[in-house]
Amino acid sequence: MAPILLHLLTMTNIKTESSKPSIKLVECPRDAMQGLHDFIPTEIKIKYLNLLLKVGFDTLDFGSFVSPKAIPQMRDTEEVLAQLDLSTKTKLLAIVANLKGVENAVKHSEISYLGFPFSISETFQQRNTNSSIAQSLNTVEEMLGLCSKHNKEAVVYLSMGFGNPYGDKWNTDIVSHWTNELVQKGVKIISLADTVGVSTPEKIKTILPPLAQQFQNIEFGLHLHSTPQQRLEKIEVAFTAGCTRMDSALKGFGGCPMAADDLTGNIATEDVIHYLKGQGVELGLDMGKWGEAMLFSSNIFH
Numbered sequence: 001m002a003p004i005l006l007h008l009l010t011m012t013n014i015k016t017e018s019s020k021p022s023i024k025l026v027e028c029p030r031d032a033m034q035g036l037h038d039f040i041p042t043e044i045k046i047k048y049l050n051l052l053l054k055v056g057f058d059t060l061d062f063g064s065f066v067s068p069k070a071i072p073q074m075r076d077t078e079e080v081l082a083q084l085d086l087s088t089k090t091k092l093l094a095i096v097a098n099l100k101g102v103e104n105a106v107k108h109s110e111i112s113y114l115g116f117p118f119s120i121s122e123t124f125q126q127r128n129t130n131s132s133i134a135q136s137l138n139t140v141e142e143m144l145g146l147c148s149k150h151n152k153e154a155v156v157y158l159s160m161g162f163g164n165p166y167g168d169k170w171n172t173d174i175v176s177h178w179t180n181e182l183v184q185k186g187v188k189i190i191s192l193a194d195t196v197g198v199s200t201p202e203k204i205k206t207i208l209p210p211l212a213q214q215f216q217n218i219e220f221g222l223h224l225h226s227t228p229q230q231r232l233e234k235i236e237v238a239f240t241a242g243c244t245r246m247d248s249a250l251k252g253f254g255g256c257p258m259a260a261d262d263l264t265g266n267i268a269t270e271d272v273i274h275y276l277k278g279q280g281v282e283l284g285l286d287m288g289k290w291g292e293a294m295l296f297s298s299n300i301f302h
Helices: 002-013 029-033 042-055 077-081 099-105 122-129 135-148 173-184 203-215 228-240 269-278 287-299
Strands: 026-027 059-065 091-096 112-119 152-160 189-194 217-222 245-248
Touching: 026 217, 026 269, 029 042, 029 059, 029 217, 042 059, 042 077, 042 287, 059 077, 059 099, 059 112, 077 099, 091 099, 099 112, 099 135, 112 122, 112 135, 112 189, 122 135, 122 152, 135 152, 152 173, 152 217, 173 203, 189 203, 189 245, 203 228, 217 228, 228 245, 228 269, 245 269
Parallel strands: 026 059, 026 245, 059 091, 091 112, 112 152, 152 189, 189 217, 217 245
Antiparallel strands: none
């Protein structure tokens, strides 16, 4: 058996009687939609999200509880949430950027995960959440308390985890330091986020395996942005490096409007599916519904 395939069979969501799936595919329509200038009608969002819910991903990053002035596209998140069809195994994740967002999100029993963007670039933390790294660490601590109280799980994104375009100092020791700080606070799920597409296969191989070895009880994910030309090599390296949680978006749409003037797209979900299927991995997805979602996406992304 080829080494890559053997590794994937031990790391990914092959279902057996004795083990649960260990790779979680997280579909991110929120990230795909948030930077679009024209407001997407609420009913269109609901139809799109409900199609994606039927595909069978582990998690759907569906919306965010943030300032409508900062991200106007997400101003209808609560209205959308009220009309989602949750007769599915897929869990919902909502992004929050401050304590007010956390307090709003935990009120909703339908939401399983709260995601917080914790940047290791001071410039981006200020730009993205209007707070310092130190203040954001306090927010994470308060979020953990509220998540515990309301039966939610916290996902902390280590934003600018592979470098930044602002000239802020970055190296692997900084990544390790802030990972340790988050773990000490009680964070159990950490997603290394490449917000502006500066990750490389070499960086992924250098950063992820040592962290996974050092913090063996932590669920590590990757939220990568990439040009289409670099997607496939990043996907292959991610899984062979031991990624257990992969964020992606249909057709690679999206990007963070707070990060740069030119948006760098997400990893395309269809590329992730194609790669894993090519390695013989059974994903358990409804590909018919996936095809419907692909077709319907033209109503949103023009």
